Amino acid sequence: MHRKNVFYSWLKFYLTFLLGVILTTGVFLSLDEGETAPPPPLPGPTVTKTVTPTPSAPPTTKAPTPSKPPATSEPPASKTPQPTPTALKKTAAARPAAPKATTRPPTKASRSTPRATTSSPRNYARSVLSAGQFSCLNALAIRESGWNVYATNPSSGAYGIPQALPGSKMASAGADWRTNGVTQVKWMISYVNSRYGSPCGAWSFWQSHHWY
Structure with missing residues (x-):
């Protein structure tokens, strides 16, 4: 009795499995047929193309090229005769020789009075x-x-721009104190700075005494 129950259980299981396989196979087959057979396309209006003829270009005419004038033949240039070496020697001998430059001895500088x-x-x-x-x-x-x-006081002998008395005092600013005004001004500035403190101090004293 037990063996019969086992047999019926296995048979039932086998039939159920076989039925499932058959159903699954039918579903896949129906899906494949639906994908491979697409619906036919709908008919649409036909489009006709119209071709417009392009105008042909007019024929081009080439302008006639002017003919070149015939070349005129020029007369050959006349060759000037070249002087021969003997003729050049004769003309060189016929020319007088140029006078030689004479050198003068250097002149000595003349002494002049100092300026x-x-x-x-x-x-x-x-x-x-x-x-x-x-x-x-x-x-x-x-x-x-x-x-x-060169200003000179005839009575006192004061000399130069600052009227130094005596004028030889200005030798302390330079040996050319007799003729160089810059040397005289150097001595004058040194003198008023040492005696009156500044040129303005000397000018203030001069305004009161008319000498400095």
Whole structure:
């Protein structure tokens, strides 16, 4: 009895499995047929293409090329005769020889009297002094000598722009004190700084005493 039950259980299981396989196979077959057979396309309106003829280009005519004028033959250039070497020697001998340059002995420089230097003593004073101090020194030099390098006092013998007495005092500023106005101004500035403290101090004293 037990064996019959086992047999029927296995038979039932086998039939159920076989039925499932058959159903599954039928579903796949139906799906494949639906994918392979697409519906036919719907008929649409037919489109006709119209071709427009392109106009043909007019034929081009080439302009006639002007004919070249016939070349004129030029007469050959006449050759000038070249002088021979013997003729060149004869013409060179016929020419007179150029006179030789004579060298003159160097002339000795003539001695002249000493002259005053070209540099302006007024410009020198302006370059070494402030504007205020130069104004005082300028007024003092104008009253004493008028900026004359050779100004000489006939009574006292005072000399030069600063009217130094004696004039040889200015040798301490330079050996050319007689002719160099810059040397005289250098001595004048040194003198008023040492005696009056500044050119303006000397000018203030001069205004009271008319000498410095």
